[in-house]
Amino acid sequence: MEINGEDLISKVREASENAYDWSQRNGKPLAMTASEKDLEVAQFFDEINIDQNIAKLIIRVGNFSPSLNFSFGEILRKGKTIRKAKSVVDKSEEFLRENYLIDDLLRRDIEIDYLKNLYHCFELISLLIKKSRRVQRRRSAYFLEYCALCWRLVNKNKILNFSESADYSAYYCLEHHPKKSDSNYHKARASLIAALKIIPALNREFNSRKESDALNPKFFYKATARFALKHKPSKTTKQTISTHNCKGPVDYTINIANSYYPATSTAINGIDLNKINSWKEWFYAVITALDPTGQDSLSWDDANDNWDDVPEDHTAYSPDFGVDVLLNILHRHEATFNIKALPRPRGPKPGEVKKNKQLRLRVIEIYEQQKAIKGKINGAEIARELKVSRQRISIILKELNLR
Known part of the structure; x- marks a missing residue:
């Protein structure tokens, strides 16, 4: 029977998607071992069978107890950790390379390829577990998955x-x-x-x-x-916003931007409100205005897959993509703009650093020597003697009014 490692990967990917969906619906992250808070990840892969010859090899190398139905889920259980499971696969590959007879080289190569695909499947399980355990968005505010240096979502x-x-x-x-x-x-x-x-x-x-x-x-x-004043809306202010359509929340965010975030308001005030018919359209219009490359919009597409599960008149107050979330984005965008707008002095002032002062004194000394001996100065020679660039010497000579 022909073994197919790519088919194994395909089945593991499909089962991973199902496992993740189940995890999110039940509000429990996945783990290698079950607990009161965690779901056992292996149970979602019990229907994916491993090639019998490979299974026997893994049982032997890993010193696992034999099993009638050796599935991918069973390997996860017996391995106990992703690291150990991957280690057993590595050792199984080494065993094949060292112990097969010369007549079985073709079969050996096929099984080695299968083991490599099996190894990749464990990588997928590791990613699945991490994804299921991502920091959950706070139900009272926006979630903290923004770039450390700006307003965009992190790239996950x-x-x-x-x-x-x-x-x-x-x-x-x-x-x-x-x-x-x-x-x-x-x-x-x-x-x-x-x-x-x-x-x-x-x-x-x-x-x-x-x-x-x-x-x-x-x-x-x-x-x-910290580089932009943060608007803190009161509960009574929020309660006055109409939820019958998107106009109330849209106008509210525009007013806050105009009052607190002047640079950011310049970017979003160019949005044609006549084309905005829902909070979702407004949300994405703002994201696109702040990041015209479209990359941040794609990140939000990945992060928000439950727009359709929320009634339209509730979307503006969703903890995932509502008013609070958008105001936080506007705040961080303004802060990023303010940081970039601050003047940044290039290097220390002339003579401020001791080394610079010593260098200038040496430049003056060599300058005087050249003038006395040759009657003129040669910046390139000064640079070579002091082991610095000609450009730097040229700048120092100009600062000292020697040129």
Whole structure:
């Protein structure tokens, strides 16, 4: 019988989707072992059978007790942890490479490929468990899954799609992803660190952090929010907003933006309200206005799959995509704008740093020597002698009025 590792992956993906849906409906995360709070993940994979020869090999290598129906779910149970299950698969592959006879090379290669696919299935289970255990959105406010350096959602595409992705990040959006947008990430981070100086409490906290924890994204997340005044609506104010249509909540968010978030209001005031017929349309129109690339809209598509489950007259007050959520986005967008707008001095002032002062003194000394001996100066020679760039020497000479 021909064994098919790709078919195994396909079945595991399908069962993963079903397991996740069941987990979300019942409000319980998945885990390798069942508990009062967790569902056993293995139970969702008991119908996926493993090739008999591979099953026998895994039982032997893993020293597992024999089973009449050795399924993928059974391997998960016997492995107890994803790491151990993957280790058994690795050892099984080593066994095949070292113990097969020369006449069985073709069969060996087929079974090795199957084991590689089986290994990938454990990666999918790991992602499934992580996805099911994601921080739940607070029912009283917005959820904390925004980029540490701006207002966009973090990019969790890897978890959402049960697939490997270099775009995955627990703390940053794609725009500020350290591995995908290195330049944007460092610029935004440098701007925030420079801006900390105008808020003494934040600056002290940043400087007091251990070097290994100084660049903690959770601190950046908190710090970013401090650069814009946050509107705190009262319960009575909310109760006065009409819920019969989207006009009341839309007008409310526009008024708050105009009053508290001037830079952000400029971006959203260009939205054609005549084309807005629901809170969902308004929500996405704002997201698109703030991020015209469309990437943040895609992230919200992934994050919100229950729009249709909420009655239209309740959507504006949904904890997942309601007024509070949108106001938080506007607030963080304004804060991000304010951070970028702050002036950033480039380097220390002339003579401010001791090394700079010493360098200038040496430049003056060599300048005088050249003038005395040659009657003219040569910036390139000064640069070579002091082992600095010609551009820097040129700037220093101009600052000292020697050119």
